[in-house]
Structures are given as C-alpha cells and as structure tokens.
Amino acid sequence: MKKLGFGLMRLPKLPGGGEKDVDKAQVADMIDYFMSRGFSYFDTAFVYHSGESEKIAGELLVGRYPRDSFQLATKMPVMEMKSGEECERIFTTQLERTKAKYFDNYLIHGINRGTAGKTEEFGVWDYLKRQKEKGLIRHLGFSFHSTADHLEQILNEHPEAEFVQIQLNYADWESKEVQSRLCYEAAEKFGKRVLVMEPVRGGALAAMPPEVREIFFRAAPERNLASWALRFAGSFPLVDVVLSGMSEMKHMIENTETFDNFEPLSKEELGVIAEALEMLLKMPTVPCTACKYCVDSCPEKINIPGIIKLYNDYHIYRNLEANKRRYDMVTARGGKASSCVKCGECERHCPQNIGIRDTLELAAGDFE
Ligand code: SF4
Numbered sequence: 176m177k178k179l180g181f182g183l184m185r186l187p188k189l190p191g192g193g194e195k196d197v198d199k200a201q202v203a204d205m206i207d208y209f210m211s212r213g214f215s216y217f218d219t220a221f222v223y224h225s226g227e228s229e230k231i232a233g234e235l236l237v238g239r240y241p242r243d244s245f246q247l248a249t250k251m252p253v254m255e256m257k258s259g260e261e262c263e264r265i266f267t268t269q270l271e272r273t274k275a276k277y278f279d280n281y282l283i284h285g286i287n288r289g290t291a292g293k294t295e296e297f298g299v300w301d302y303l304k305r306q307k308e309k310g311l312i313r314h315l316g317f318s319f320h321s322t323a324d325h326l327e328q329i330l331n332e333h334p335e336a337e338f339v340q341i342q343l344n345y346a347d348w349e350s351k352e353v354q355s356r357l358c359y360e361a362a363e364k365f366g367k368r369v370l371v372m373e374p375v376r377g378g379a380l381a382a383m384p385p386e387v388r389e390i391f392f393r394a395a396p397e398r399n400l401a402s403w404a405l406r407f408a409g410s411f412p413l414v415d416v417v418l419s420g421m422s423e424m425k426h427m428i429e430n431t432e433t434f435d436n437f438e439p440l441s442k443e444e445l446g447v448i449a450e451a452l453e454m455l456l457k458m459p460t461v462p463c464t465a466c467k468y469c470v471d472s473c474p475e476k477i478n479i480p481g482i483i484k485l486y487n488d489y490h491i492y493r494n495l496e497a498n499k500r501r502y503d504m505v506t507a508r509g510g511k512a513s514s515c516v517k518c519g520e521c522e523r524h525c526p527q528n529i530g531i532r533d534t535l536e537l538a539a540g541d542f543e
C-alpha cells in the first residue's frame with residue numbers, strides 16, 4: 176500500500192459555509208484523483224466536521240467504490256464521552272454514517288493524560304475488542320497526544336493495540352512536548368506499526384520564514400516545502416501511513432506526486448533539514464517554559480502558556496491560518512488573549528519574568 180493517507184478532517188468548504196458545509200463536488204474529485212493514483216487509505220473521525228466527514232466518507236467513498244478497494248479508519252471520541260454506555264451509540268452511528276460494514280483501522284481518539292483514565296473507566300478497550308471479535312473492526316489502535324513514557328505505559332497495559340498514530344515531523348522530532356523521536360522509539364520497542372499525523376505540523380512546515388525557505392530551495396529548487404516534511408515522516412521503516420489533511424486539489428496533486436515513487440530522504444537531504452532546523456531554533460521567541468505557575472492566578476482563566484506557544488509558533492513558521500484554528504481550540508475553555516484585564520497577577524508568578532500582558536496584547540492582534 177502506498178504510504179500517503181487522505182485525512183478527511185479539513186475538507187474544502189463551500190464559500191461562506193460553516194463546519195458542515197463541505198464542498199462535496201470538490202471532495203469527490205479529490206477522492207477520485209487519489210484512488211486513480213493508486214492510493215487507498217482514508218482517515219475520518221466521529222467529530223470531524225461535526226459528523227459530516229463520516230457521512231461524506233459513506234457517500235463519496237463507500238458509496239462509489241468497492242469495499243475492498245480502500246481502507247477506512249475512524250475513531251472513538253473519548254474526549255467527548257460522559258459514560259461507557261455511549262460507546263454503542265457512537266459505534267452504531269459510525270457504521271450507519273459510513274455504511275462501511277467494518278472499519279479497517281479503528282482508533283481510540285486522542286489519548287492523552289486527560290483522556291487515558293476515562294478510556295479505562297469507560298471500558299472502551301473491552302468494548303472495541305468485542306467489535307473486533309465480531310469482525311466489525313479489522314485492526315485496533317489509538318491516536319496519541321502525550322509523552323513517550325505515557326505511550327510506553329499504555330502499550331504495556333494494552334497489548335491488544337496493533338498500531339499507534341503519533342505526531343511525527345522533523346520540527347518536533349526532538350521537542351520536549353511532542354517527543355516524536357521518543358514516541359517512535361517506544362512504538363518500535365513494543366513492535367507496533369506507526370501511523371503519522373501532523374507530518375507538516377498543521378501546515379507550518381509548508382509555510383516557513385524566507386531565510387529557512389531559502390535553505391530548502393537552494394538544495395532543490397523544484398521541490399515544495401511540504402514534500403520535505405512528508406518524505407521525512409515517510410522515511411521511517413515502521414511507518415505504514417502518513418496522513419495529510421488535504422483541503423484542496425493542489426495539495427492532493429503535490430502530495431500524491433511525493434509518494435508516487437517514494438524515496439526516503441538521503442543523508443545529504445537530512446543535512447538540509449538539520450540546517451533549516453538550526454535556523455528555526457535561532458528565531459527569537461518568548462521564553463515560556465509552560466510551567467503554568469501563572470495560570471491559577473488569572474481571573475479570566477486565560478490559557479497563558481497555550482497562547483504564548485501559538486504566538487511563538489506563528490512568529491517562527493508564519494502560518495496564520497493554522498494558528499488561528501489552533502487558537503480557537505487553545506482558548507475554548509477560558510478567556511481569549513483580549514479578555515486580559517491587565518491586573519498583572521500572572522507576571523508576579525512567572526519565573527521567566529515574561530511581559531505576559533504585552534505578549535497577550537500582541538497575540539490578540541495576531542489571532543483575533
Ligand atoms: S494580567 Fe491578564 S493574563 Fe495576567 S492574570 Fe491578569 S487578566 Fe490574567
């Protein structure tokens with residue numbers, strides 16, 4: 176199977192449309208193009224496009240192609256669940272929406288430190304194992320958003336997991352938060368297959384400041400920036416699928432081209448990436464360590480480290496659209512940067528002496 180997977184989470188929308196107003200004609204063309212080039216892996220989830228993504232997979236993929244000509248993956252949204260009884264309703268809805276009869280890969284969606292306990296408490300693994308025994312799931316795994324030691328713990332406790340979907344890209348390969356390398360090595364240690372999400376870091380690695388872009392273009396003027404990131408992710412032997420949330424035909428054409436006659440990165444090309452990373456690390460950023468000492472004192476419940484991280488990200492990679500999208504998620508449970516009343520409480524607790532109030536004002540200017 177070719178390694179590129181079509182992530183159905185950022186589908187093209189109709190002009191002026193909301194989350195559910197997907198441009199189906201364009202998606203049908205993209206699916207047809209993808210399949211005609213010999214690609215066959217599709218990834219959706221209960222929550223993507225508020226449920227519309229699974230319905231579109233049903234209508235435009237399952238309804239138009241033989242069931243054995245593609246692989247379909249979807250996910251159990253543990254983060255939204257209130258009890259284990261919901262597993263049955265959700266799983267049945269997914270089968271109805273997609274009309275898929277069975278799922279090739281089924282994932283517990285987004286295990287992290289917040290959802291891991293719920294997953295156990297609600298008996299999600301056991302429920303899904305039963306669906307697998309009935310033949311409704313071919314392979315069982317999970318998508319993961321936490322640290323490598325946590326991943327090892329889960330793989331230890333759940334040998335039934337056949338694969339893990341991790342965030343893997345060259346910018347996060349050695350990062351403290353995402354730990355792409357350590358997570359990959361944990362999967363390797365347990366002999367699990369790896370599926371990759373965020374290979375282009377939400378589009379950031381296809382944007383880049385001009386001085387970094389120059390490094391890549393000097394090495395290969397004909398190649399687009401996304402192809403470097405996709406080839407990095409696809410070069411690892413345990414990686415089965417590299418997911419890309421393609422939202423327009425142009426991306427589909429470029430990305431299928433990259434994977435059509437896939438070539439792992441050479442030593443020289445890895446050197447180019449190392450040079451680009453070195454330049455990225457030199458970019459000036461706000462020195463927040465995400466210690467969270469500032470958070471409890473904020474009367475507006477502003478996710479200060481989350482906003483500063485996005486602010487830094489944006490000023491390194493210059494990818495406004497993706498960061499605005501993330502900003503809405505990061506601020507969903509508290510105040511926006513603009514709701515800061517400038518009381519200064521946070522700054523009294525910050526060991527890095529960051530001018531939090533000024534930084535939030537700048538972030539509000541960027542993202543709101
Ligand atoms: S200055 Fe703003 S961010 Fe800091 S504690 Fe006060 S309201 Fe919260």
Ligand code: SF4
Nearest residue numbers: 463464466467469525
């Ligand atoms: S206290 Fe300072 S360093 Fe710690 S999370 Fe808040 S802003 Fe970042």
